[in-house]
Amino acid sequence: MKLRGNIWLGHGFANGELTVDKGRIAGIGVCVSDSDGGSVFKLNNCFIIPGLADVHVHLRDPGFSMKETMFTGTAAAARGGYTAVCSMPNLNPPPDTPEHLQLQLDKIKRDACVKVYPVGTITKGQQGSGELSEMEALAPNVIGFSDDGRGVQSEALMEEAMHRAAALGKPIIAHCEANELLHGGYIHDGAYAKAHGHKGISSESEWKQVERDLALAKRTGCQYHVCHISTKESVELIRKAKAEGVRVSCETAPHYLLLTEEDLQEDGRFKMNPPLRTKADREALVAGLVDGTIDMVATDHAPHTAGEKARGLAGSAMGIVGLETAFPLLYTYLVKPGILPMERLIDAMSTAPRRIFGLPGGMAEGDAADIAVFDLDCEYKIDPQEFVSMGQATPFAGWQVNGRTVMTIVEGKIKWQNNSIVK
Template identity: 55%
Template sequence: MSTLLKNGNVFTPNGFKKTNILISNSKVSLISTLDDTSFDNSIDCNGLYIVPGFADVHVHFREPGFFYKESIATGSLAAARGGYTQVCTMPNVNPAPADLKSLDVQLEIIKNDSVVHITPYATITSRGDGRSTLSKMADMADYVVGYSDDGKGVQTGELMEEAMIMAKSLDKIIVAHCEDESLLDGGYIHKGIYAENHNHKGISSESEWVQVARDVELAKKTGCKYHVCHISTKETVDIIRRAKAENVDVTCETAPHYLILCDEDLKEEGRFKMNPPLRSKEDRAELIKGIQDGTIDMIATDHAPHSQDEKSRGLQKSPFGIVGLETAFSLLYTHLVKKDIISLEKLIELMCINPRKRFPLTGSLYIENDTPADITVLDLSKKYKIDSKNFLSKGKTTPFDGEYVIGDILYTFVDGNMVYDYKNLPNYQK
């Protein structure tokens, strides 16, 4: 089966170029003229933009163990809807992938159910709790993208150093959720204006950045590749900026909600609760500077679905986590590109290029001859209203529900197969 994408604006190593793409045998060919070109299907992409499929290094698909929140099948459909062709699943599932037998459970589900490329993380510790002994890291090295206890910070420097030494010996990356539990004090939103005015317990910025500072020094000492998850504070941005200036092998991500919202936007609803929490407007401003100057390498969604019942319990009692795969590009294009904060090319760098430079992922940095046919077709003029009822994810909780955005995904191809077609969405808006 071959598909021709006609007259699209294609993201090449030399920037966007108007040309035709032939997808055949899981590969891409750029064709300037259609003479003697044979194909089975064609799509008119005039006015549309064609980019490498997005890559998200931080998602929670909840399977095995928590199928009622999300599954590999529904999570991967949500990823395809959002233009993602590669995602990396965090290991807070049951059984946690702390040894090869447990990891195999997840790998088998991925093989059978996913419509996108999924590479999982294994845990750092044997219980994924940031405190127990190391997992069977060496046994799993060939099957995972790296090691993380996401949801928990590694609580002692000694344990993190031990993990980094092992990861270094395996040429793998440590991916850290940085949170010092001794500084949490029962908090569940940012320790800032909203918490103070509404009598909520706050999570200090220090609980994040003190572990980042510790780990940067350990990465410098061990030479381990180190990546920081979902950074949210101005202090973290500064620590990572200085570490990079010292040539420490560190990268980091932030998430769309930290770039768009702050704690002043909070409402008394579970859809505004995630970890790290929405921080101050000063933190948000520094995160934006971080993506502009390259301190922040990539944007990941931290897609973390829960059931509607769980998220209906308000800020204090609902679990941490929101969904984001299906809205990330539209939100970032609307709030960052359309407002001239960053260029479209910079957004593609943050969502496509840099994740693949840092992690061993499928897909390509640019679209050119003989690259994998993992591609996404965008309509940058389409305006629509975010409606969580139409999400393909089981999770429906987003702080952006009801917001109008510009820019949408029309088609997603994985290995040359169309895994998302906007016309198949229920109630799709032309």
Template identity: 45%
Template sequence: MKVLLRNARRLLEDGELESCDVLVDGGKVLKISSSIEEENLDRTIDCKGNLLTPGFIDVHIHLREPGGEHKETIETGTKAAARGGYTTVCSMPNTNPVPDCEETINSLLDKIEQDASIRVLPYASITKGLKGEELTNIDRISKLEIFAFTDDGVGIQTADTMLQAMRKAAENNKAIVAHCEDNSIIYGGVVHDGDVSNRLNLPGIPSLSESVQIARDVLLAESAGCHYHVCHVSTKESVRVIRDAKRAGIKVTAEVTPHHLLLNEESILHDDANYKMNPPLRSKEDQQALMEGLLDGTIDFIATDHAPHSEEEKAQGILKAPFGIVGLETTFPLLYTNLVRTGEVTLKQLVDWLTIKPATIFQLPYGRLAEGEIADLTLVNLEVETTIDKFTFYSKGKNTPFHNWNVTGIPVLTMYEGEIVYEEDAND
């Protein structure tokens, strides 16, 4: 499909915006210029001065399929991602069955090929059945089209299991991606152990349950020579440990979610399970430390941890409802409105955290807007204001604390490998 994108604006390396036309053909960006005249086009799109960026990348989402199709499917989840401007997502393995062997992984890859509207790079589990006991066959699984290894949703409880996994992953040039949580000091918690747990009389999750496992794992990663990536960092102690590990030359990277940047425990005013996620919303001091860590490079990029659940599940209240909120359709406008427009970060920083940063860290050939690169592109209207309405989500999950928030910075078109997979006027 030969498409000419006219009257777009793109970000330069210095953060300035430049007007441009972009010619796309054969799934690649053929030309970027101030003005392009081209014949035999399949389509010309007037971008109306909107921002054109590389397609967003999210290395941490839950598509729920197989086994949890009442929450989300590969089809609905990738349509939601495309609407949010994402062209590459990495799906977590807490499904039924777990992608822990060649058979289940190949079945998942076939389903992705059949139903996904964008690129899905699936994780394989570190341990069989996500039970934290017996390692999967990392040597054999690494030969398949998997992104990395993780037991996301549960922390690996024994140091030896994690060390052996890291050694095997390093041998196969794969990353170990970790949900860090020491089960022995969770104490049945459902919110942060602090003001909110006292105020709502709910069991709290101590910050130490996260940071102590990160501290263990960075030393194991140093010994194994493994790329170790920390999921959804939430505490100031975790930021400190990761910062010290990076200074020591250990190959550790980390992500933070939009909700941990924008909310804290004070945001939970009453028993509303749309504010229940794991790790939980922490203190204001933790929130500030996360922002500082992102700005100084201790935390490398932003990932949504998109975790859809049914309305019935979330209606049970904080004590009984499952952990998790959705994020694919709200991330860019929320962060643009509350971080860029307030002057806390630049537009260039935000776009980089959603594109080139994760691509570079995981050696992905995406996340760039340049001639000769894959035509994964997102067009964003930075001016129009709208209100987040969970009832319009393409995702099956409506579980968000951001319903009715006013935002700007709306993705209006998403192109994956040169094909339009979302267009606001055509879909909404």
């Protein structure tokens, strides 16, 4: 297979040819060969980049197939240009034992369209309290440990988890949320909540636990990753910790980079955890992404049924979908205006997740041929009715974007082409 188009070379694009052989990148050249033997895809003005990697995705399977299945979730990933995702443990049963994890591994083997790396739980039952999971037994088949959706409330329990994860060479992937600071809130504790009579979630409920965990990570030497940061205080704490040599990385999501509480509507598609924050928070997150304090962008793709998202801000389930919209949104609203360099976007959505989480892939000869091809000139409106995901709740419905996925290739096999999944 040969791909001809604008190829990402790590610092910019050059028109050329990428050759795939036996599932791997066999050659990259700026000169196009004369031979048209085999499959040749002349991609004209399209851009060929390393496949995207998302370290924070909810595939809902097993246990919640009414929201998403392994097939629909990974097909949505392929449509978005993703070749690898890390599956969070909000499942039934949660992957807290090898037996529970095996149920997910079987579904991945049977139904996944892209590479899926499971995340094991930190605690039994993913409760954020009580006893730790069977971390040693889970370690060979998980990328790390998280209780995503819940913060680990006990400092002593988190420290023990970090010691055990460090011994196993696995990261702790932390959802930071102090329960005693929530007070029943469900959107940001700011101007919109006060004006519309909603219960608010304080910024402190996030950054106080980030602060606690950073001290623990420094003490234990654990690789520590902070999920979906949303506050300016979290950015500054992580920036300072990195300067002190703490083994910390973090992610944010497109909705925190592009939206604030000022964009809220009385609609469940604007409800997620953590919530949309202030303009100052958004600006700090963008600055943190630009300077590398924020290592990567993850979608926190969290599908729910239409009914679960139809109960307004107060009653709807928390979570929105994002796999099919992340790259075009960030390219259109951060790269095109000159806010974020293209190199930083590709690093944040592909290179950094692989580097920090030890995922295979890249754009060098010998790497697995995990590749995404985008038509950056293609302009369209985001329409949830076109989503492959079973979830359709997005605050970006109707937004005009550039960048449509032309092709997604996983280990040399085409998974998405001509606007449809390739089985």
